[in-house]
Amino acid sequence: MKAAALTAPGRVETVDLPTPAHGPYDVLVRMTAVGLCGTDLAVVRGARPAPRLPWVLGHEGIGEIAAVGSAVRHLSEGERVAIEPNYCCGRCAQCAGGFTSGCAKRVAVGLDTPGVLAEYVSVPAEFVHAAGDAGTRDLVCAEPLAVARTAVRRSGVREGGTCLVVGAGSQGLLVCLCLAAAGITPYVHEPHQGRRALAASLGAVPVESAGDGAATETEPAGHVFETAGVPEAAAWALRHAAPGGTVTFIGMSGAPLELTSHELVRRQLSLRGSLIYDHPRDFAETVALIGKGTLAPHRVLRAGFGLTDAAAAFDAVSSTPGKCWISLDGTGRAE
Numbered sequence: 001m002k003a004a005a006l007t008a009p010g011r012v013e014t015v016d017l018p019t020p021a022h023g024p025y026d027v028l029v030r031m032t033a034v035g036l037c038g039t040d041l042a043v044v045r046g047a048r049p050a051p052r053l054p055w056v057l058g059h060e061g062i063g064e065i066a067a068v069g070s071a072v073r074h075l076s077e078g079e080r081v082a083i084e085p086n087y088c089c090g091r092c093a094q095c096a097g098g099f100t101s102g103c104a105k106r107v108a109v110g111l112d113t114p115g116v117l118a119e120y121v122s123v124p125a126e127f128v129h130a131a132g133d134a135g136t137r138d139l140v141c142a143e144p145l146a147v148a149r150t151a152v153r154r155s156g157v158r159e160g161g162t163c164l165v166v167g168a169g170s171q172g173l174l175v176c177l178c179l180a181a182a183g184i185t186p187y188v189h190e191p192h193q194g195r196r197a198l199a200a201s202l203g204a205v206p207v208e209s210a211g212d213g214a215a216t217e218t219e220p221a222g223h224v225f226e227t228a229g230v231p232e233a234a235a236w237a238l239r240h241a242a243p244g245g246t247v248t249f250i251g252m253s254g255a256p257l258e259l260t261s262h263e264l265v266r267r268q269l270s271l272r273g274s275l276i277y278d279h280p281r282d283f284a285e286t287v288a289l290i291g292k293g294t295l296a297p298h299r300v301l302r303a304g305f306g307l308t309d310a311a312a313a314f315d316a317v318s319s320t321p322g323k324c325w326i327s328l329d330g331t332g333r334a335e
């Protein structure tokens, strides 16, 4: 089978690999589409080193079940599915408490185990969600949408609250989408004009950014979401939290936050890191919501590529407003 793999640092190529075997508790998925994000790019660029080379990339995958393991009862051949690409252990204290994103033994697809940018992937059936007839372009957004929905859930923001979203990369756009769907107007801070326009098309209100000439200073908000993962964005997020406000971080940067405990206490801020989602609830609910068709997350998709164009797709990830993705079945491409 064909797969898109990292073959040398910074180099993505199409490779031929044996079709994976699947065990009794697994399903073999014929992949139809894979979304790309900054995490994949970090593997390509070596910021998150691949365990070995060649390394199959990608973690945001959907497909159709090609074969079912002998012990799997709840899924059948031909069913359309979304893959939850974080395999928690299910046995530790965190997993037992429903906090599976905190599982120390969690296996992340595309990082710890080979990715899903391949014609066939074997997946533990527990981490495969039946998707009914949800459209390909909506469903390929399931994983990053689950990340966004979970951050919104954990933040505790309520309808009618004020909200700022820092960054309108694909994760920021999906947070805006979730907030708007919940009846909360997201004000979005994003320096890139194309991303600002895309956020506005999803119901967000762009606020001033340094250098764009806008004069008004943004009102502090009770809830701020930091999605960009760069130090300036984190600093902006902290500055724009209202007294008693909550800053939820999805973006990750290696730089320390600029905040003293004095300021934290005086302003009575709550800082919340939100990593992925908790199994199985967050992902299952997200897939079910996509099936209803009201959220239409495909609106964040922009450039679509074929599997053999994977290298070009990765090149486009950081420069394209909206999300890049790869279609493996040749249908449903964005362009």
Ligand SMILES: [Zn+2]
Residues within 6 Å of the ligand: 036, 037, 038, 039, 040, 059, 060, 143, 144
């Ligand atoms: Zn991702």
Ligand SMILES: [Zn+2]
Residues within 6 Å of the ligand: 088, 089, 090, 091, 092, 093, 094, 095, 100, 103, 104, 105, 106
């Ligand atoms: Zn665990």
